[in-house]
Amino acid sequence: MLALRPVQLTDLPQLQQLARDSLVGVTSLPDDTERLRDRILSSCASFETDVQGPGAQNYFFVLQDLVSGRLLGCSEIVAATGCDEPFYSLRNRPFSSESRELNIQHGVPALSLCQDLNGQTLLRGFHIDAAHVHTAQAQLLSRARLMFIGAHPQRFADSVITEIVGYSSEEGHSPFWDAIGQHFFDLSYTEAERLCGLQSRTFLADLMPQYPIYVPMLPPQAQACIGRIHPDGQEAFDILEREGFETNNYVDIFDGGPTMHARVANIRSIIHSRSAIVRPSQQVDATGRYLVSNDGLGNYRAIIADLDLDAEGFVRLSPDMLAALDVADGDRVRVVSL
Template identity: 70%
Template sequence: MLVLRPVEPTDLPQLQQLARDSLVGVTSLPDDSERLREKITRSCASFDTDAVTHGPENYFFVLEDLSTQRLVGCSEILATAGFNEPFYSLRNRHFTSASRELNIEHGVPALSLCHDLSGHTLLRGFHINANRVRTPFSELLSRARLLFIAAHAPRFAEAVITEIVGYSDEKGRSPFWDALGKHFFDLPYAEAERLCGLQSRTFLAELMPQYPIYVPMLPQAAQACIGRIHPDGQEAFDILEREGFETNSYIDLFDAGPTLYARTANIRSIAHSRTASVEQTPQVDARGRYLLSNDALHGFRAIVAELDYHPDQSLALTPAMCAALNVTDGGAVRLITL
């Protein structure tokens, strides 16, 4: 059985292996032991806080195979993007110019550096082992974060965003970065993303052009990258799109990948998840597959389970399910159909 839980200090060695295997562009999962140790420490402190509103907290989750005690994935929630430093994006909007004398009005798409998305809750750091891609456990790794938000709503903002990794080729080259960012930093795309993971994107963003960049002036290959998803990022996009997230006019600063946005209250796993009382039974007459979690904070747990759920009735769970969720007879769980 696989269970999603908060990260622990002892997870560091396995977490670093996940970082080595992660996609270029997932800057929140750096392959650096000290940086990862800091992230673990910060996450543990976040789960221990008595927060009554969304602040700087970062909630880091890992997906563990209980039979082998191996980590097979990880994901995060940053309660407030831009809380400690600006959260930079590129805003992609039309710039309109007009001439009354010639009776001409013309619109040109332009990219502008901004931090409009500061203040929203940010989903990030999604990574799962290749042999678990496009399985129910990818859904667990991504969507269980939403069940956690549903259980602890005051800790999060009224809107949630996520950046999907943009296109780069098999050699790690981004046509968008080569056409734009590389002119301001003598760095390849993969190295720029690595530095963001180790330090902060702020120092890079501050050196980016402060004036609008007219899209038609970029090479065609770079224009084609705007809003384009890296093939390995498609699953993360698809899962959240089914949750009600939509693309907007913002793209990633370095690779032009799309940003997804949703009002927190409208997200499917938040709006439609239900709670039920647990009834422990030796076996379950399974009728459907569900995501299932407890509503704990530091002791949060989530699994995928085959269940027979009826609203307004207790929910039958096996002893193994109860143990994985750390719940007992009569306890409460939260669930949503897979």
């Protein structure tokens, strides 16, 4: 059985291996021991802190095979962007010009560096082992974060965003970066992403152009990358799209990948989940497959299980399920259909 739980410091060696295998462009999962250690310790402190409003907390989760102990994936929530440093994006909106003498109005799409998305909850760091791509476990890794937000709403903003990795070639070549960023940094796309993962976006944004970049002046290959998803990022996009997330007018400053957003009040795994009272059972006559979580904080757990959820609000769980969720008879769990 696989279960999602908060990260622990003892996970560091396996987490670094996940970082080595992660997609180029996932800057929130750097292949650097000290950086990952800091991320883990920060997450542990966030789970232990009494919070009444969203701030700089980060909640890091891992997906673990409970039999072998192997980590098969990870994902993260940042409670509010822009607390420790500005959260930079490129706003993609028309720049209007007008000539009264000629009676002409014209709108040209333009990219502008901005901090519009500061203060929103951010999903990041999604990575799953290749053998579990396009399986129910990928949904567990992504959606269980949303159920955690639903269980602890005071810790998060009313809206949630995520950046989907944009297009780059198998060789790590990004036409979008080559057309814009490389002119200001003289760095390859992969090197710029690596430095961002080890440091922050601030040093890059300091050197980015402060004036609008007119999209028609970019090479066609770069224009085609605006809002384009890397093939390996499609599953992350699809899962959240089914949850009610939509793309908006913001793209990533590195590769032009799309930004998705949703109001918490509209997220499927939150609004359609229901609370149920646990009843132990040696045998479960399943009628459906569900995503199940406890409402814990530091002991938060989530699994996928075939269950019988009755109309009276009780759910029967096997001993293995009880252990995986760290719950007992009479406890409450949160349940949503897969």
